[in-house]
Amino acid sequence: MPPTPGSGGLKETISDYVSNNKVMVFSKTTCPFCTKVKELFKSLNVSFQVLELDQQANGSEIQNALLEITGQRTVPNVFVAGQHLGGCDDTLKAHKEGRIQQMLNMGTSYDYDLIVIGGGSGGLAASKEAAGLGKKVAVFDFVKPTPIGTTWGLGGTCVNVGCIPKKLMHQAALLGHGLTDAGKFGWEVPEKVQHNWTTMKDAIQDHIGSLNWGYRVQLRDKKVDYHNAYAEFLDEHTVKAVNKKGQEIKKTANHFVLAMGERPRYPDIPGAKEYGITSDDLFSLPYCPGKTLLVGASYVSLECGGFLHAMGLNVTIMVRSILLRGFDQQIAEKIGDFMELEGVKFIRPCVPTKIEKLEDGQPGKYRVTGKYDDGMEFTDEFNTVIFAIGRDPCTSTIGLEKVGVKTNKNGFIPVDEEENTNVTNIYAIGDICEGKPELTPVAIQAGRLLANRLYGLGKERTDYINVPTTVFTPLEYGCIGYAEEDAIKKFGEDKLEVYHTNFWPLEWTVAKRPENSCYAKLICLIPEKEKVIGFHVLGPNAGEITQGYAVAMRLGATKADFDATIGIHPTCTETFTTMNVTKRSGMDTQQAGC
Ligand code: FAD
Numbered sequence: 001m002p003p004t005p006g007s008g009g010l011k012e013t014i015s016d017y018v019s020n021n022k023v024m025v026f027s028k029t030t031c032p033f034c035t036k037v038k039e040l041f042k043s044l045n046v047s048f049q050v051l052e053l054d055q056q057a058n059g060s061e062i063q064n065a066l067l068e069i070t071g072q073r074t075v076p077n078v079f080v081a082g083q084h085l086g087g088c089d090d091t092l093k094a095h096k097e098g099r100i101q102q103m104l105n106m107g108t109s110y111d112y113d114l115i116v117i118g119g120g121s122g123g124l125a126a127s128k129e130a131a132g133l134g135k136k137v138a139v140f141d142f143v144k145p146t147p148i149g150t151t152w153g154l155g156g157t158c159v160n161v162g163c164i165p166k167k168l169m170h171q172a173a174l175l176g177h178g179l180t181d182a183g184k185f186g187w188e189v190p191e192k193v194q195h196n197w198t199t200m201k202d203a204i205q206d207h208i209g210s211l212n213w214g215y216r217v218q219l220r221d222k223k224v225d226y227h228n229a230y231a232e233f234l235d236e237h238t239v240k241a242v243n244k245k246g247q248e249i250k251k252t253a254n255h256f257v258l259a260m261g262e263r264p265r266y267p268d269i270p271g272a273k274e275y276g277i278t279s280d281d282l283f284s285l286p287y288c289p290g291k292t293l294l295v296g297a298s299y300v301s302l303e304c305g306g307f308l309h310a311m312g313l314n315v316t317i318m319v320r321s322i323l324l325r326g327f328d329q330q331i332a333e334k335i336g337d338f339m340e341l342e343g344v345k346f347i348r349p350c351v352p353t354k355i356e357k358l359e360d361g362q363p364g365k366y367r368v369t370g371k372y373d374d375g376m377e378f379t380d381e382f383n384t385v386i387f388a389i390g391r392d393p394c395t396s397t398i399g400l401e402k403v404g405v406k407t408n409k410n411g412f413i414p415v416d417e418e419e420n421t422n423v424t425n426i427y428a429i430g431d432i433c434e435g436k437p438e439l440t441p442v443a444i445q446a447g448r449l450l451a452n453r454l455y456g457l458g459k460e461r462t463d464y465i466n467v468p469t470t471v472f473t474p475l476e477y478g479c480i481g482y483a484e485e486d487a488i489k490k491f492g493e494d495k496l497e498v499y500h501t502n503f504w505p506l507e508w509t510v511a512k513r514p515e516n517s518c519y520a521k522l523i524c525l526i527p528e529k530e531k532v533i534g535f536h537v538l539g540p541n542a543g544e545i546t547q548g549y550a551v552a553m554r555l556g557a558t559k560a561d562f563d564a565t566i567g568i569h570p571t572c573t574e575t576f577t578t579m580n581v582t583k584r585s586g587m588d589t590q591q592a593g594c
């Protein structure tokens with residue numbers, strides 16, 4: 001018999017049972033389902049430990065503690081190799097799918113419990129969490145150089161060629177705007193202030209270098225083996241990996257987490273790869289890009305176009321159809337209007353058809369030819385052409401076909417709500433997953449919770465609903481939940497009340513910035529007491545503003561909750577506590593100055 005749990009620390013006692021026994025069954029002597037499970041393990045010839053809760057004085061308390069830990073109060077409550085398996089049906093199903101045998105093999109015949117392919121946001125989170133839970137873990141991370149040879153260190157897209165350098169360059173842009181405002185507030189700023197690209201780029205790259213180093217140290221401290229090599233499946237428990245010197249190693253693992261992320265796409269037009277670059281090159285470009293064309297009209301294009309223009313460059317954005325597909329289109333257009341007001345040129349609807357080199361140099365000079373929707377030709381000369389036309393998942397060259405992991409026609413991996421692929425021991429997280437938001441915190445959460453479910457007592461799943469996000473154009477746009485057109489499509493216009501207002505940030509008044517560019521909108525569902533299902537803010541610090549409201553929306557906040565909340569004055573965010581104009585009323589929301 002196992003020791004009887006003491007009165008204190010029931011959860012710890014349960015945890016001890018689970019970690020000290022390969023198979024642990026919390027059972028009751030009278031339960032026929034428990035008997036079935038015990039018979040299954042007997043037939044498998046597997047040694048297992050049973051705690052009969054109806055024979056324990058504190059059996060009911062143990063059931064309560066199990067409920068807290070696993071979300072399940074009923075018996076049998078089964079754990080295999082430290083993982084919570086579930087009840088009778090779950091156990092029989094896992095046996096039928098061969099998962100119990102796999103779980104029992106953990107760590108015995110493989111080099112690692114877990115191999116993670118991809119050392120970006122998701123992969124690092126999963127590997128550190130799994131190692132923290134006592135598992136033997138390896139991460140393979142390798143960056144294939146861009147067509148012009150750019151490469152980078154450990155940490156993936158976010159750290160090296162995504163969120164981090166992007167936000168720092170956005171900050172450089174905001175400082176530029178601040179310098180203009182400063183004069184109005186009495187600072188004697190020289191009339192001609194110039195931005196130095198190389199100084200900014202070097203400082204940002206130094207910071208990124210320190211982050212790369214920090215990740216290596218964290219992996220070492222957590223005893224995660226880091227292999228700077230490109231991994232490819234040989235079978236469902238084995239990968240081979242090749243480093244930049246061409247040396248090859250083979251490693252095996254019980255579980256695999258795929259977290260390979262995406263890389264930018266190039267259009268299939270003459271000159272694209274020879275003369276164009278992408279965001280993968282921009283943040284470490286050794287020279288100022290000069291007059292720049294950005295092709296594409298989503299996050300990457302508008303953000304990069306925004307900061308380059310604020311640094312004093314001549315910027316054109318070529319738009320195939322709409323701005324910011326998938327986002328609230330009223331606000332997307334407002335972003336475009338503001339950028340246009342600032343001097344960014346938009347060419348739309350138009351696609352490029354070829355790029356020709358006119359001059360070598362750093363930067364060089366290129367002629368771009370394009371075609372408008374009506375067949376008219378576009379042509380202009382630029383120093384730099386940046387393609388931001390979407391990103392492809394890195395799933396085509398890692399041997400997924402050898403192990404049978406399914407992808408959709410665009411290469412994304414379908415996963416269920418627990419990040420399972422169609423192959424039992426292989427999971428996928430982050431940008432490579434079909435239909436999930438492609439954002440760093442989403443990849444991190446998915447990696448962390450997956451490792452916890454696999455190796456800890458965790459039951460929590462990543463909640464992919466109401467994920468907040470911000471587009472860091474110089475005028476930031478933060479949103480949570482439904483775009484207005486999507487809400488109308490889903491619920492019908494008559495079920496929605498949309499509150500909205502323009503606002504003029506106090507700090508913009510003295511600075512003489514536009515009165516009606518900033519905007520706030522709440523989309524509320526009438527039949528559910530005006531529950532807020534869409535939150536949109538266009539204005540300074542929208543990222544900072546939006547995060548807190550994401551908590552409120554998770555908790556199901558209604559318009560009345562927003563109204564009852566006392567604002568912080570004077571801020572932009574207080575606008576959300578005082579909104580009283582509905583779109584239906586047709587009342588004007590324009591600010592008319594002081
Ligand atoms: P990644 O971080 O891309 O990591 C994957 C890693 O796996 C890479 O290092 C890759 O080289 C490596 N790899 C691929 N194949 C193999 C293989 N076979 N073997 C070994 N290694 C391999 N998100 C936000 O939340 N906020 C932002 O502000 C933001 N800004 C962005 C700006 C830009 C310009 C871009 C491009 C993206 C931005 N994102 C932002 C998105 C964010 O960067 C991604 O969602 C996030 O990095 C995805 O993490 P991941 O773990 O899925 O993949």
Ligand code: NDP
Pocket residue numbers: 267295296297298299300301303319320321322324325350351352388389390391437438439469470471472
């Ligand atoms: P998206 O896939 O979101 O957008 C691609 C854009 O390129 C669209 O405007 C599309 O137009 C256009 N396009 C596609 N093909 C062509 C073509 N052949 N010629 C001309 N235009 C074309 O890609 P992004 O690269 O902007 O972003 C990728 C992901 O990265 C985002 O989904 C986002 O999750 C993440 N990200 C997050 C950021 C943040 O959190 N702030 C910042 C940057 C990226 P059309 O609408 O006509 O299809």
